[in-house]
Structure formats: C-alpha cells, structure tokens
Amino acid sequence: MLSKGYIVVCGCKKCGRCRTVCPTSALKRTTDYRPKIDHELCNRCMLCVRCCPNKALVYME
Numbered sequence: 241m242l243s244k245g246y247i248v249v250c251g252c253k254k255c256g257r258c259r260t261v262c263p264t265s266a267l268k269r270t271t272d273y274r275p276k277i278d279h280e281l282c283n284r285c286m287l288c289v290r291c292c293p294n295k296a297l298v299y300m301e
C-alpha cells in the first residue's frame with residue numbers, strides 16, 4: 241500500500257468495475273457514471289488502478 245499521493249480519473253468508459261473492488265467505498269458514482277474518489281476514504285491500495293480495463297485510474301505522487 242502506498243503512503244502518499246492520490247488517484248486521478250482520466251479516460252473513464254463508465255463500466256463501473258472499479259467501484260465493485262474498492263474496499264473502503266472511496267469510489268462514488270457521479271451523475272454521469274464516472275467514479276469520483278473520496279480522498280479521505282482512499283487508502284491507496286491500488287485495486288481500482290489494477291482492475292480498470294481502460295487504465296483510466298492513475299496514481300499520482
């Protein structure tokens with residue numbers, strides 16, 4: 241698990257897969273079905289980054 245940085249969303253295709261794997265419910269669905277990350281809840285486990293079929297979730301240091 242990474243201790244700093246945060247995850248950004250870029251190029252999302254709205255499949256919803258990332259929200260199903262997040263262990264802390266940090267990924268919220270927006271009205272257009274793209275995920276919005278609650279950075280207070282995110283523990284940077286990287287599960288969503290690994291599962292996204294479009295590489296739309298990117299870890300930024």
Ligand code: SF4
Pocket residue numbers: 249251252253254255256257258259273274275291292293294295296297
């Ligand atoms: S898994 Fe990727 S493409 Fe699917 S909703 Fe999440 S960010 Fe978007």
Ligand code: SF4
Pocket residue numbers: 247261262263264265266267277281282283284285286287288289
């Ligand atoms: S890095 Fe982990 S805790 Fe953070 S949004 Fe992705 S799956 Fe959830």
